[in-house]
Amino acid sequence: MGRIPCCEKDNVKRGQWTPEEDNKLSSYIAQHGTRNWRLIPKNAGLQRCGKSCRLRWTNYLRPDLKHGDFSESEEKTIVKLHSVVGNRWSLIANQLPGRTDNDVKNHWNTKLKKKLSGMGIDPVTHKPFSHLMAEIATTLAPPQVAHLAEAALGCFKDEMLHLLTKSRIDFPLHRSxxxxxYDMPPPPPGGNTATVYIGSKPDDKDDNTLQKIKFRLSRAMQEPDTLPSNTPWAMASAGETSDSFARACNPFSASASGFQYGPSSFGNEGDGSPWTQSMCTGSTCTGGGQQDRLPEKVEDGDGEEAEGGKAIGTESNVFNSDCVLWGLSDDLMNPVV
DNA sequence: AAACGTAGCAACCGCCGCCCA
DNA sequence: TTGGGCGGCGGTTGCTACGTT
Structure with missing residues (x-):
């Protein structure tokens, strides 16, 4: 069986577009619009697949496209929306005028993911790595916890070493x-520099740092209940001698600035954590079935629930009550615009 | 200066859902 | 009701520029 290819691959050109091709495509679309992508390359005199033309147009040639770096607010929007809808790039891009899904996806994969990881936040679940570990550890018996700690150390060793010793963190941890x-607590004393340098000479610190990480990780795993609440975000001080790693197990506190994850949004499951399963079931918030669908319409003008709402989350529609909490406009919460 | 590694970006691939005959 | 065509989407790949050793 198999699907019929969208075009005869033998006769189509692939790879980088030339300026001539761009011109042909642009001028054809300017005259005739984008009605039938299969016919466009033929009529425009291009030896390209229709799909390729569409991609070139939507991702590059469209006059309303914004080229260049993403602004801070754009990044913020991406992170916000990603934490809700996961890898629904087109949906996220819809909220960023002039940006394409490809742009957003690339920016996420090359920049934002690393930024979040560097902050100790899992870019998939948007939870602090340490909190994830502590959460898992609470379900395990002590011997298993010890194994988990070792395994985690193995998994994150490279990243941790990189972060802690090899190079400076070239984005401001707290302010970023x-x-x-994210609602970040104030930095620890002396740790509020815009660029944080951790460690000086990697070689003589590696072993020592590893030992510290090991110790703190084990402690965090074994004593999740003793973790202080509302303690400062501590990743920036991971190179210090304090129990910063354990403190990092504590997620962000709530405040009025920016968006935030909050217990009220997702139903606190009684562990004192603002994080709940509904937020943390995977990259695309897939709780299974249709749960990852955005509401087609959350509310109409009268505040009356309209039909077609497809909730994200488990019990309640997070969009219904949390627009304000997330600091998102109604427009953002209603992707069908 | 050359080799190698990495990051960023553009483009491709294949699947999916919608539309229409 | 069904199946084909088409566009949209997300994941992945490949190329290029830049940085490091």
Missing amino acids: GVALG
């Missing part, structure tokens, strides 16, 4: 958290 929409 705010910039990305």
Whole structure:
């Protein structure tokens, strides 16, 4: 069986577009519009697949496209929306005028993911790595916890070493958290520099740092209940001698600035954590079935629930009550615009 | 200066859902 | 009701520029 290819691959050109091709496509679309992508290359005199033309137009040639770096607010929007809808790039791009899904996806994969990881936040679940570990650890018996700690150490060793010793963190940990929409607690004394340098000479610190990480990780795993609440975000001080790693197990606190994850949004499951399963079931918030669908319409003008709402989350529609909490406009919460 | 590694971006691929005959 | 065509989407790949050793 198999699907019929969208065009005869033998006769179509692939790879980079030339300026001539761009001109042909642009001028054809300017005259005739984008009605039938299959016919466009033929009529425009291009030896390209219709799909390729569509992609070139939507991702590059469209006059309303914004080229260049993403602004802080754009990044913030991406992070916000990603935490809700996951990898629904087109949906996210819809909220960023002039940006395409490809742009957003690339920016996420090349920049934002690393930024979040560097902040100790899992870009998939938007939870602090340490909190994830602590959460898992609470379900395990002590011997398993020890194994988990070892395994985690193995998994994250490279990243941690990179972060802690190899190079400077070239984005401001605390402020970047705010910039990305996370509500970041104030930095620890002396740790409020815009660029944080951790460690000086990697070689003589590696072993020592590893030992510290090991110790803190084990402690965090074994004593999740003793973790202080509302303690400062501590990743920036991971190179210090304090129990910063354990403190990092504590997620962000709630405040009025920016968007935030909050217990009220997702139903606190009684562990004192603002994080709940509904937020953390996977990259695309897939709880299964249709749960990852955005509401087609959350509310109409009268505040009356309209039909077609497809909730994200488990019990309640997070969009219904949390627009304000997330600091998102109604437009953002209603992707069908 | 050359080799190698990495990051960023553009483009491709294949699947999916909608529309229409 | 069904099946084909088409556009849209997300994941992945490949190329290029830049940085590091």
